[in-house]
Amino acid sequence: MTDETGAYHHGDLRAALLAEAAAMIAEGGAASVTMRAIGQRLGVSRAAPYRHFADKTALLVAVAAAGFDRLKSRLQTIDTGAPRSSVEQLRRMGEEYVRFAVENPAHYRLMYGKEALTRQDRPELSEAAIALFEQLVSVIQAHQKSGGIKRQDPRAQAYVAWSAMHGLASLWIEGHILATDDIDGLIRQTTRTVLDGMRVRRSR
Amino acid sequence: MTDETGAYHHGDLRAALLAEAAAMIAEGGAASVTMRAIGQRLGVSRAAPYRHFADKTALLVAVAAAGFDRLKSRLQTIDTGAPRSSVEQLRRMGEEYVRFAVENPAHYRLMYGKEALTRQDRPELSEAAIALFEQLVSVIQAHQKSGGIKRQDPRAQAYVAWSAMHGLASLWIEGHILATDDIDGLIRQTTRTVLDGMRVRRSR
DNA sequence: CCGGGAGTGTTGACGATGTCAACATACAGC
DNA sequence: GCTGTATGTTGACATCGTCAACACTCCCGG
Numbered sequence: 001m002t003d004e005t006g007a008y009h010h011g012d013l014r015a016a017l018l019a020e021a022a023a024m025i026a027e028g029g030a031a032s033v034t035m036r037a038i039g040q041r042l043g044v045s046r047a048a049p050y051r052h053f054a055d056k057t058a059l060l061v062a063v064a065a066a067g068f069d070r071l072k073s074r075l076q077t078i079d080t081g082a083p084r085s086s087v088e089q090l091r092r093m094g095e096e097y098v099r100f101a102v103e104n105p106a107h108y109r110l111m112y113g114k115e116a117l118t119r120q121d122r123p124e125l126s127e128a129a130i131a132l133f134e135q136l137v138s139v140i141q142a143h144q145k146s147g148g149i150k151r152q153d154p155r156a157q158a159y160v161a162w163s164a165m166h167g168l169a170s171l172w173i174e175g176h177i178l179a180t181d182d183i184d185g186l187i188r189q190t191t192r193t194v195l196d197g198m199r200v201r202r203s204r
Numbered sequence: 205m206t207d208e209t210g211a212y213h214h215g216d217l218r219a220a221l222l223a224e225a226a227a228m229i230a231e232g233g234a235a236s237v238t239m240r241a242i243g244q245r246l247g248v249s250r251a252a253p254y255r256h257f258a259d260k261t262a263l264l265v266a267v268a269a270a271g272f273d274r275l276k277s278r279l280q281t282i283d284t285g286a287p288r289s290s291v292e293q294l295r296r297m298g299e300e301y302v303r304f305a306v307e308n309p310a311h312y313r314l315m316y317g318k319e320a321l322t323r324q325d326r327p328e329l330s331e332a333a334i335a336l337f338e339q340l341v342s343v344i345q346a347h348q349k350s351g352g353i354k355r356q357d358p359r360a361q362a363y364v365a366w367s368a369m370h371g372l373a374s375l376w377i378e379g380h381i382l383a384t385d386d387i388d389g390l391i392r393q394t395t396r397t398v399l400d401g402m403r404v405r406r407s408r
Numbered sequence: 409c410c411g412g413g414a415g416t417g418t419t420g421a422c423g424a425t426g427t428c429a430a431c432a433t434a435c436a437g438c
Numbered sequence: 439g440c441t442g443t444a445t446g447t448t449g450a451c452a453t454c455g456t457c458a459a460c461a462c463t464c465c466c467g468g
Contacts, residue, residue, distance in 0.1 A: 009434065009445055035426065045447050047427080052445090056426065113317060114378045121379075129380055152393075159372070159381055160394045167371025168363070174318045175325075176333055177363055189356075190364045197401035213416055213463065239455065249418050251456080256416095260455065 014052040016042050021063045022107065029106045030060065030113070061122045064111045068128035071100050071111075072135055079139055087148040087195055090139060094165050094191040101169030102183065109173060112166070136162060149198040157198055164194045218256040220246055225267045226311065233310045234264065234317070265326045268315045272332035275304050275315075276339055283343055291352040291399055294343060298369050298395040305373030306387065313377060316370070340366060353402040361402055368398045 010016065020042055024033045035056055036046040053059040078093050101108040111129075137158045143149050149157070168190050171177050179186055214220065224245055228237045239260055240250040257263040282297050305312040315333075341362045347353050353361070372394050375381050383390055 013445080034424085036424085046425095047448080048446055050427075050446095109318075112374065112378055112380075114313075126379070130382075133380070155383065156390060156393055157397075159375070159383065159390055160368070160397050163371035163375055163394055164364070164368040164398070165371065166375060167367035167369065170316065170374055171363070171367055171370060174316055175330070176316075176337070178334075179359065179363065186360060186363055189360055190367055193361075193364050193398060193401035194368070195401070197397035197399070201405070217416085238453085240453085250454095251419080252417055254456075 010042070010044060010048075013042070013044065013048060017049055017052060017059060018063055018066065021059055022066070025063065025106045025110060026104065030110045033060065057122075060110060061125050063107075065124050065128040067104070067107045067111045068125075068132050071097070072128075072132045074100055075132075075135060079135070087143055087199070090143055090148075090161075091188075091191040091195055093136075093139065094161065094194070095187050097165045098169045098172070098187045098190075102172060105173040108169060112170070133158060133162065147200060149195070150200055161194055161198070164190055214246070214248060214252075217246070217248065217252060221253055221256060221263060222267055222270065225263055226270070229267065229310045229314060230308065234314045237264065261326075264314060265329050267311075269328050269332040271308070271311045271315045272329075272336050275301070276332075276336045278304055279336075279339065283339070291347055291403070294347055294352075294365075295392075295395040295399055297340075297343065298365065298398070299391050301369045302373045302376070302391045302394075306376060309377040312373060316374070337362060337366065351404060353399070354404055365398055365402070368394055 017038065020038050021033050024038060024041070033056075035049055039046045039048055042048075049056075049059060053062065075093050075096055078089065078096050111125075137154050140149065140154045140157050140161070144151050144154060168177075168187065172183060177183070177186065221242065224242050225237050228242060228245070237260075239253055243250045243252055246252075253260075253263060257266065279297050279300055282293065282300050315329075341358050344353065344358045344361050344365070348355050348358060372381075372391065376387060381387070381390065
Protein backbone atom coordinates (compact mmCIF):
# COMPACT_ATOMS: atom_id res chain seq x y z
CA MET A 1 0.00 0.00 0.00
CA THR A 2 1.80 3.02 1.35
CA ASP A 3 -0.56 5.49 -0.17
CA GLU A 4 0.15 9.12 0.33
CA THR A 5 -2.87 9.25 2.60
CA GLY A 6 -1.64 6.27 4.59
CA ALA A 7 -3.18 2.84 5.04
CA TYR A 8 -2.51 1.66 8.52
CA HIS A 9 -5.09 -0.28 10.40
CA HIS A 10 -8.08 0.12 8.23
CA GLY A 11 -6.51 0.76 4.87
CA ASP A 12 -7.30 4.37 4.01
CA LEU A 13 -10.08 5.21 6.35
CA ARG A 14 -10.16 8.80 5.19
CA ALA A 15 -11.26 7.91 1.69
CA ALA A 16 -13.68 5.33 3.04
CA LEU A 17 -15.23 7.95 5.30
CA LEU A 18 -15.77 10.31 2.40
CA ALA A 19 -17.34 7.61 0.27
CA GLU A 20 -19.51 6.24 3.04
CA ALA A 21 -20.70 9.68 4.09
CA ALA A 22 -21.65 10.44 0.51
CA ALA A 23 -23.54 7.15 0.31
CA MET A 24 -25.38 7.82 3.54
CA ILE A 25 -26.30 11.30 2.36
CA ALA A 26 -27.73 9.88 -0.83
CA GLU A 27 -29.68 7.28 1.10
CA GLY A 28 -31.05 9.22 4.03
CA GLY A 29 -29.97 12.84 3.76
CA ALA A 30 -27.21 14.66 5.56
CA ALA A 31 -29.06 14.37 8.86
CA SER A 32 -28.64 10.62 8.75
CA VAL A 33 -24.87 10.94 8.82
CA THR A 34 -23.78 10.25 12.38
CA MET A 35 -20.31 9.68 13.64
CA ARG A 36 -21.50 6.53 15.35
CA ALA A 37 -23.44 5.29 12.32
CA ILE A 38 -20.68 5.90 9.83
CA GLY A 39 -18.21 4.19 12.12
CA GLN A 40 -20.44 1.20 12.47
CA ARG A 41 -20.93 0.91 8.72
CA LEU A 42 -17.18 0.94 8.22
CA GLY A 43 -16.43 -1.38 11.08
CA VAL A 44 -14.56 1.16 13.15
CA SER A 45 -15.38 2.91 16.37
CA ARG A 46 -17.24 6.17 16.70
CA ALA A 47 -14.11 8.18 17.44
CA ALA A 48 -12.01 6.81 14.60
CA PRO A 49 -13.10 9.52 12.14
CA TYR A 50 -11.57 12.12 14.43
CA ARG A 51 -8.13 10.95 13.38
CA HIS A 52 -8.89 12.19 9.87
CA PHE A 53 -11.33 15.02 10.33
CA ALA A 54 -11.34 17.61 13.07
CA ASP A 55 -15.04 17.24 13.61
CA LYS A 56 -18.21 16.14 11.89
CA THR A 57 -18.51 19.45 10.09
CA ALA A 58 -15.08 19.04 8.54
CA LEU A 59 -16.12 15.67 7.16
CA LEU A 60 -19.31 17.06 5.68
CA VAL A 61 -17.47 20.03 4.25
CA ALA A 62 -15.08 17.69 2.50
CA VAL A 63 -17.97 15.72 1.05
CA ALA A 64 -19.66 18.92 -0.09
CA ALA A 65 -16.47 20.17 -1.69
CA ALA A 66 -16.12 16.89 -3.54
CA GLY A 67 -19.62 17.48 -4.85
CA PHE A 68 -18.57 20.82 -6.29
CA ASP A 69 -15.62 19.12 -7.95
CA ARG A 70 -17.83 16.45 -9.48
CA LEU A 71 -20.28 19.04 -10.73
CA LYS A 72 -17.50 21.09 -12.22
CA SER A 73 -16.09 18.08 -14.05
CA ARG A 74 -19.48 17.28 -15.43
CA LEU A 75 -19.93 20.77 -16.78
CA GLN A 76 -16.41 20.77 -18.12
CA THR A 77 -17.28 17.77 -20.26
CA ILE A 78 -19.97 19.77 -21.95
CA ASP A 79 -17.79 22.81 -22.17
CA THR A 80 -15.11 20.97 -24.09
CA GLY A 81 -17.45 18.59 -25.87
CA ALA A 82 -18.58 21.13 -28.43
CA PRO A 83 -17.33 24.34 -29.97
CA ARG A 84 -17.92 27.46 -27.97
CA SER A 85 -19.37 29.22 -30.96
CA SER A 86 -23.01 28.83 -30.12
CA VAL A 87 -24.76 29.94 -26.98
CA GLU A 88 -26.49 26.61 -27.32
CA GLN A 89 -23.60 25.23 -25.36
CA LEU A 90 -24.10 27.60 -22.49
CA ARG A 91 -27.70 26.54 -22.41
CA ARG A 92 -26.73 22.88 -22.23
CA MET A 93 -24.39 23.63 -19.36
CA GLY A 94 -27.22 25.21 -17.46
CA GLU A 95 -29.42 22.21 -18.07
CA GLU A 96 -26.71 19.85 -16.98
CA TYR A 97 -26.23 21.87 -13.81
CA VAL A 98 -29.84 21.46 -12.77
CA ARG A 99 -29.82 17.83 -13.79
CA PHE A 100 -26.95 17.18 -11.43
CA ALA A 101 -28.94 18.72 -8.61
CA VAL A 102 -32.05 16.73 -9.45
CA GLU A 103 -30.07 13.51 -9.54
CA ASN A 104 -28.23 14.20 -6.28
CA PRO A 105 -30.68 16.21 -4.21
CA ALA A 106 -29.31 15.52 -0.76
CA HIS A 107 -25.74 16.07 -1.85
CA TYR A 108 -26.66 19.29 -3.61
CA ARG A 109 -28.49 20.49 -0.54
CA LEU A 110 -25.40 19.85 1.53
CA MET A 111 -23.23 21.78 -0.91
CA TYR A 112 -25.30 24.90 -0.49
CA GLY A 113 -26.68 24.46 3.00
CA LYS A 114 -24.37 26.45 5.14
CA GLU A 115 -26.61 26.18 8.17
CA ALA A 116 -25.97 22.49 8.48
CA LEU A 117 -22.27 22.95 8.09
CA THR A 118 -20.85 25.90 9.88
CA ARG A 119 -21.04 29.45 10.96
CA GLN A 120 -17.37 29.98 10.28
CA ASP A 121 -15.75 30.21 6.91
CA ARG A 122 -14.72 26.89 5.49
CA PRO A 123 -12.13 27.81 2.88
CA GLU A 124 -12.16 24.37 1.30
CA LEU A 125 -15.82 24.69 0.44
CA SER A 126 -15.57 28.29 -0.70
CA GLU A 127 -12.71 27.47 -3.01
CA ALA A 128 -14.53 24.60 -4.63
CA ALA A 129 -17.55 26.80 -5.27
CA ILE A 130 -15.38 29.59 -6.59
CA ALA A 131 -13.69 27.21 -9.02
CA LEU A 132 -17.10 26.32 -10.39
CA PHE A 133 -18.01 29.96 -10.70
CA GLU A 134 -14.78 30.85 -12.46
CA GLN A 135 -15.45 28.16 -15.00
CA LEU A 136 -18.77 29.77 -15.77
CA VAL A 137 -17.18 33.20 -16.03
CA SER A 138 -14.71 31.91 -18.55
CA VAL A 139 -17.41 30.39 -20.74
CA ILE A 140 -19.38 33.59 -20.63
CA GLN A 141 -16.34 35.61 -21.61
CA ALA A 142 -15.83 33.35 -24.60
CA HIS A 143 -19.39 33.91 -25.73
CA GLN A 144 -19.04 37.63 -25.26
CA LYS A 145 -16.12 37.60 -27.65
CA SER A 146 -17.94 35.52 -30.22
CA GLY A 147 -20.75 38.05 -30.04
CA GLY A 148 -23.44 35.84 -28.66
CA ILE A 149 -24.19 37.72 -25.49
CA LYS A 150 -23.93 41.28 -24.29
CA ARG A 151 -20.56 42.69 -23.35
CA GLN A 152 -21.25 43.49 -19.73
CA ASP A 153 -19.29 42.55 -16.65
CA PRO A 154 -18.92 38.80 -17.16
CA ARG A 155 -18.84 38.14 -13.45
CA ALA A 156 -22.17 39.86 -12.95
CA GLN A 157 -23.63 37.92 -15.84
CA ALA A 158 -22.25 34.72 -14.38
CA TYR A 159 -23.95 35.48 -11.07
CA VAL A 160 -27.23 36.04 -12.85
CA ALA A 161 -27.02 32.76 -14.73
CA TRP A 162 -25.83 30.87 -11.67
CA SER A 163 -28.67 32.34 -9.64
CA ALA A 164 -31.29 31.18 -12.08
CA MET A 165 -29.94 27.64 -12.29
CA HIS A 166 -29.30 27.30 -8.59
CA GLY A 167 -32.69 28.73 -7.78
CA LEU A 168 -34.47 26.31 -10.05
CA ALA A 169 -32.50 23.40 -8.65
CA SER A 170 -33.16 24.48 -5.10
CA LEU A 171 -36.87 25.04 -5.56
CA TRP A 172 -37.20 21.70 -7.27
CA ILE A 173 -35.30 19.84 -4.59
CA GLU A 174 -37.31 21.40 -1.80
CA GLY A 175 -40.52 20.37 -3.50
CA HIS A 176 -41.76 23.83 -4.33
CA ILE A 177 -42.23 23.13 -8.01
CA LEU A 178 -45.44 21.30 -8.63
CA ALA A 179 -45.01 20.86 -12.37
CA THR A 180 -43.55 17.53 -11.43
CA ASP A 181 -44.21 15.98 -14.78
CA ASP A 182 -42.13 18.25 -16.96
CA ILE A 183 -39.07 19.39 -15.09
CA ASP A 184 -37.04 19.09 -18.27
CA GLY A 185 -39.32 21.51 -20.05
CA LEU A 186 -39.04 23.95 -17.18
CA ILE A 187 -35.27 23.65 -17.17
CA ARG A 188 -35.20 24.43 -20.88
CA GLN A 189 -37.49 27.40 -20.50
CA THR A 190 -35.39 28.77 -17.67
CA THR A 191 -32.15 28.54 -19.58
CA ARG A 192 -33.75 30.04 -22.68
CA THR A 193 -35.28 32.93 -20.81
CA VAL A 194 -32.07 33.86 -19.05
CA LEU A 195 -29.99 33.51 -22.18
CA ASP A 196 -32.48 35.61 -24.12
CA GLY A 197 -32.06 38.29 -21.48
CA MET A 198 -28.30 38.12 -21.93
CA ARG A 199 -28.31 38.07 -25.72
CA VAL A 200 -27.27 40.83 -28.00
CA ARG A 201 -30.21 42.22 -29.94
CA ARG A 202 -31.28 45.23 -31.89
CA SER A 203 -34.44 46.44 -30.15
CA ARG A 204 -34.40 48.44 -26.92
CA MET B 205 -58.24 38.09 28.17
CA THR B 206 -59.96 35.07 26.78
CA ASP B 207 -58.21 35.20 23.47
CA GLU B 208 -58.99 32.54 20.96
CA THR B 209 -55.52 31.16 21.57
CA GLY B 210 -55.97 31.27 25.34
CA ALA B 211 -54.03 33.09 27.99
CA TYR B 212 -53.82 30.95 31.07
CA HIS B 213 -50.66 30.79 33.08
CA HIS B 214 -48.21 32.61 30.91
CA GLY B 215 -50.49 34.79 28.89
CA ASP B 216 -50.36 33.44 25.36
CA LEU B 217 -47.24 31.38 25.34
CA ARG B 218 -47.87 30.22 21.80
CA ALA B 219 -47.45 33.70 20.36
CA ALA B 220 -44.50 34.36 22.62
CA LEU B 221 -42.82 31.19 21.40
CA LEU B 222 -43.23 32.21 17.79
CA ALA B 223 -41.84 35.67 18.44
CA GLU B 224 -38.96 34.47 20.56
CA ALA B 225 -38.01 31.75 18.10
CA ALA B 226 -37.95 34.31 15.32
CA ALA B 227 -35.77 36.57 17.43
CA MET B 228 -33.35 33.77 18.23
CA ILE B 229 -33.16 32.81 14.57
CA ALA B 230 -32.29 36.38 13.66
CA GLU B 231 -29.66 36.52 16.37
CA GLY B 232 -27.95 33.18 16.08
CA GLY B 233 -29.49 31.19 13.27
CA ALA B 234 -32.00 28.37 13.40
CA ALA B 235 -29.45 26.07 15.00
CA SER B 236 -29.41 28.29 18.09
CA VAL B 237 -33.09 27.63 18.71
CA THR B 238 -33.28 25.07 21.46
CA MET B 239 -36.30 24.00 23.40
CA ARG B 240 -34.39 24.57 26.58
CA ALA B 241 -33.02 27.94 25.51
CA ILE B 242 -36.29 29.31 24.28
CA GLY B 243 -37.98 28.18 27.46
CA GLN B 244 -35.37 29.88 29.56
CA ARG B 245 -35.67 33.13 27.64
CA LEU B 246 -39.40 33.11 28.20
CA GLY B 247 -39.20 32.06 31.81
CA VAL B 248 -40.89 28.72 31.31
CA SER B 249 -39.62 25.18 31.49
CA ARG B 250 -38.17 23.23 28.64
CA ALA B 251 -41.28 21.13 28.13
CA ALA B 252 -43.75 23.99 28.15
CA PRO B 253 -43.58 24.53 24.37
CA TYR B 254 -44.86 21.01 23.88
CA ARG B 255 -48.30 22.17 25.05
CA HIS B 256 -48.48 24.35 21.95
CA PHE B 257 -46.36 22.60 19.34
CA ALA B 258 -46.09 18.89 18.76
CA ASP B 259 -42.32 19.08 18.50
CA LYS B 260 -39.50 21.44 17.72
CA THR B 261 -40.01 21.00 14.01
CA ALA B 262 -43.61 22.12 14.26
CA LEU B 263 -42.50 25.29 15.98
CA LEU B 264 -39.90 26.03 13.33
CA VAL B 265 -42.34 25.26 10.57
CA ALA B 266 -44.76 27.77 12.03
CA VAL B 267 -42.03 30.39 12.18
CA ALA B 268 -41.03 29.65 8.61
CA ALA B 269 -44.62 29.86 7.42
CA ALA B 270 -44.97 33.21 9.15
CA GLY B 271 -41.94 34.31 7.18
CA PHE B 272 -43.66 33.43 3.92
CA ASP B 273 -46.68 35.42 5.06
CA ARG B 274 -44.56 38.45 5.89
CA LEU B 275 -42.77 38.24 2.57
CA LYS B 276 -46.03 37.96 0.72
CA SER B 277 -47.45 41.01 2.47
CA ARG B 278 -44.36 42.96 1.63
CA LEU B 279 -44.63 42.13 -2.03
CA GLN B 280 -48.34 42.79 -1.98
CA THR B 281 -47.61 46.34 -0.89
CA ILE B 282 -45.61 46.88 -4.04
CA ASP B 283 -48.13 45.06 -6.14
CA THR B 284 -50.92 47.36 -5.07
CA GLY B 285 -48.78 50.44 -4.62
CA ALA B 286 -48.59 51.22 -8.31
CA PRO B 287 -50.52 50.44 -11.48
CA ARG B 288 -49.87 47.10 -13.06
CA SER B 289 -49.31 48.68 -16.41
CA SER B 290 -45.56 48.63 -16.46
CA VAL B 291 -43.30 45.64 -16.03
CA GLU B 292 -41.31 48.04 -13.93
CA GLN B 293 -43.51 46.93 -11.10
CA LEU B 294 -42.66 43.29 -11.58
CA ARG B 295 -39.04 44.25 -11.48
CA ARG B 296 -39.52 46.09 -8.20
CA MET B 297 -41.23 43.05 -6.74
CA GLY B 298 -38.25 40.93 -7.61
CA GLU B 299 -35.91 43.40 -6.02
CA GLU B 300 -38.02 43.56 -2.91
CA TYR B 301 -38.01 39.79 -2.72
CA VAL B 302 -34.25 39.60 -2.62
CA ARG B 303 -34.05 42.50 -0.24
CA PHE B 304 -36.24 40.63 2.21
CA ALA B 305 -33.89 37.70 2.06
CA VAL B 306 -30.82 39.87 2.51
CA GLU B 307 -32.37 41.58 5.52
CA ASN B 308 -33.51 38.33 7.14
CA PRO B 309 -30.93 35.78 6.08
CA ALA B 310 -31.42 33.21 8.83
CA HIS B 311 -35.18 33.39 8.58
CA TYR B 312 -35.05 33.06 4.82
CA ARG B 313 -32.75 30.09 5.11
CA LEU B 314 -35.21 28.44 7.45
CA MET B 315 -38.08 29.06 5.05
CA TYR B 316 -36.35 27.14 2.28
CA GLY B 317 -34.21 24.74 4.24
CA LYS B 318 -36.22 21.58 4.29
CA GLU B 319 -33.36 19.56 5.66
CA ALA B 320 -33.47 21.38 8.96
CA LEU B 321 -37.19 20.98 9.21
CA THR B 322 -38.53 17.67 8.13
CA ARG B 323 -38.49 14.77 5.83
CA GLN B 324 -42.26 14.57 5.82
CA ASP B 325 -44.58 17.01 4.14
CA ARG B 326 -45.51 19.94 6.29
CA PRO B 327 -48.71 21.23 4.72
CA GLU B 328 -48.64 24.49 6.63
CA LEU B 329 -45.31 25.44 5.09
CA SER B 330 -46.21 24.26 1.62
CA GLU B 331 -49.40 26.27 1.65
CA ALA B 332 -47.64 29.44 2.69
CA ALA B 333 -45.12 29.03 -0.11
CA ILE B 334 -47.84 28.25 -2.61
CA ALA B 335 -49.73 31.38 -1.64
CA LEU B 336 -46.61 33.39 -2.41
CA PHE B 337 -46.23 31.66 -5.73
CA GLU B 338 -49.86 32.20 -6.70
CA GLN B 339 -49.44 35.88 -6.04
CA LEU B 340 -46.58 35.96 -8.49
CA VAL B 341 -48.58 34.02 -11.07
CA SER B 342 -51.39 36.51 -10.84
CA VAL B 343 -49.09 39.47 -11.38
CA ILE B 344 -47.53 37.78 -14.36
CA GLN B 345 -50.92 37.07 -15.86
CA ALA B 346 -51.82 40.73 -15.54
CA HIS B 347 -48.68 41.73 -17.39
CA GLN B 348 -49.36 39.18 -20.09
CA LYS B 349 -52.72 40.80 -20.70
CA SER B 350 -51.26 44.28 -20.79
CA GLY B 351 -48.82 43.01 -23.38
CA GLY B 352 -45.62 43.47 -21.43
CA ILE B 353 -44.43 39.91 -21.43
CA LYS B 354 -44.81 36.85 -23.60
CA ARG B 355 -48.04 34.90 -23.48
CA GLN B 356 -46.66 31.60 -22.32
CA ASP B 357 -47.77 29.39 -19.47
CA PRO B 358 -47.81 31.92 -16.62
CA ARG B 359 -46.98 29.29 -14.04
CA ALA B 360 -43.87 28.27 -15.90
CA GLN B 361 -42.85 31.90 -16.22
CA ALA B 362 -43.49 32.39 -12.53
CA TYR B 363 -41.19 29.48 -11.73
CA VAL B 364 -38.49 30.98 -13.89
CA ALA B 365 -38.74 34.34 -12.20
CA TRP B 366 -38.97 32.83 -8.75
CA SER B 367 -35.94 30.66 -9.47
CA ALA B 368 -33.82 33.60 -10.45
CA MET B 369 -34.76 35.65 -7.39
CA HIS B 370 -34.53 32.79 -4.96
CA GLY B 371 -31.24 31.70 -6.43
CA LEU B 372 -29.74 35.13 -6.10
CA ALA B 373 -31.00 35.44 -2.55
CA SER B 374 -29.69 32.03 -1.64
CA LEU B 375 -26.27 32.51 -3.17
CA TRP B 376 -25.93 35.86 -1.48
CA ILE B 377 -26.97 34.54 1.92
CA GLU B 378 -24.58 31.61 1.72
CA GLY B 379 -21.73 33.95 0.92
CA HIS B 380 -21.10 32.78 -2.62
CA ILE B 381 -21.39 36.22 -4.14
CA LEU B 382 -18.21 38.15 -3.70
CA ALA B 383 -19.38 41.39 -5.29
CA THR B 384 -20.20 42.37 -1.76
CA ASP B 385 -20.11 46.06 -2.46
CA ASP B 386 -22.87 46.25 -5.02
CA ILE B 387 -25.57 43.75 -4.23
CA ASP B 388 -28.21 46.26 -5.27
CA GLY B 389 -26.69 46.57 -8.70
CA LEU B 390 -26.62 42.82 -9.06
CA ILE B 391 -30.22 42.54 -7.97
CA ARG B 392 -31.20 45.09 -10.61
CA GLN B 393 -29.24 43.32 -13.31
CA THR B 394 -30.80 40.00 -12.43
CA THR B 395 -34.35 41.30 -12.55
CA ARG B 396 -33.65 43.14 -15.80
CA THR B 397 -32.09 40.15 -17.47
CA VAL B 398 -34.92 37.81 -16.56
CA LEU B 399 -37.57 40.32 -17.51
CA ASP B 400 -35.84 40.95 -20.81
CA GLY B 401 -35.99 37.27 -21.49
CA MET B 402 -39.70 37.26 -20.74
CA ARG B 403 -40.52 40.38 -22.73
CA VAL B 404 -42.39 40.56 -25.97
CA ARG B 405 -40.13 41.80 -28.73
CA ARG B 406 -39.89 41.99 -32.46
CA SER B 407 -36.61 40.32 -33.27
CA ARG B 408 -36.09 36.54 -33.25
C1' DC C 409 -70.44 28.32 46.23
C1' DC C 410 -67.74 24.56 45.17
C1' DG C 411 -65.94 20.53 43.05
C1' DG C 412 -64.22 18.41 39.11
C1' DG C 413 -62.25 18.46 34.65
C1' DA C 414 -59.59 20.42 31.13
C1' DG C 415 -55.90 23.42 29.93
C1' DT C 416 -51.30 24.60 31.06
C1' DG C 417 -46.70 24.28 33.17
C1' DT C 418 -42.88 21.48 35.80
C1' DT C 419 -39.74 17.89 36.98
C1' DG C 420 -37.29 13.62 36.32
C1' DA C 421 -35.69 10.57 33.23
C1' DC C 422 -34.08 8.27 28.89
C1' DG C 423 -31.83 7.59 24.58
C1' DA C 424 -29.15 9.68 20.99
C1' DT C 425 -25.42 12.51 19.70
C1' DG C 426 -20.75 15.11 19.26
C1' DT C 427 -16.59 15.24 21.36
C1' DC C 428 -12.60 14.70 24.42
C1' DA C 429 -9.07 12.29 27.32
C1' DA C 430 -6.77 8.21 28.32
C1' DC C 431 -5.39 4.12 26.69
C1' DA C 432 -4.12 0.45 23.21
C1' DT C 433 -2.19 -1.14 18.91
C1' DA C 434 0.39 -1.38 14.68
C1' DC C 435 3.50 0.26 11.40
C1' DA C 436 8.04 2.73 9.87
C1' DG C 437 12.61 3.80 10.19
C1' DC C 438 16.87 3.45 12.77
C1' DG D 439 14.56 -5.37 17.61
C1' DC D 440 13.28 -0.71 19.51
C1' DT D 441 11.08 3.42 19.68
C1' DG D 442 8.09 6.95 18.24
C1' DT D 443 4.19 8.21 15.89
C1' DA D 444 0.11 7.37 13.34
C1' DT D 445 -4.08 5.18 13.98
C1' DG D 446 -7.99 3.08 16.45
C1' DT D 447 -10.80 2.09 20.98
C1' DT D 448 -13.16 2.79 25.23
C1' DG D 449 -15.22 5.46 28.88
C1' DA D 450 -17.16 9.51 30.03
C1' DC D 451 -19.55 14.01 29.81
C1' DA D 452 -22.55 17.72 28.30
C1' DT D 453 -26.33 18.83 25.42
C1' DC D 454 -30.45 17.97 23.22
C1' DG D 455 -35.37 16.36 22.00
C1' DT D 456 -38.93 14.12 24.05
C1' DC D 457 -42.08 11.61 27.10
C1' DA D 458 -44.51 10.31 31.46
C1' DA D 459 -45.97 11.60 35.82
C1' DC D 460 -47.21 15.14 38.57
C1' DA D 461 -48.84 20.00 39.95
C1' DC D 462 -51.23 24.14 39.41
C1' DT D 463 -54.88 27.29 37.58
C1' DC D 464 -58.96 28.48 35.54
C1' DC D 465 -63.73 27.75 34.12
C1' DC D 466 -68.13 25.66 34.15
C1' DG D 467 -72.02 22.97 35.82
C1' DG D 468 -74.40 21.55 39.94
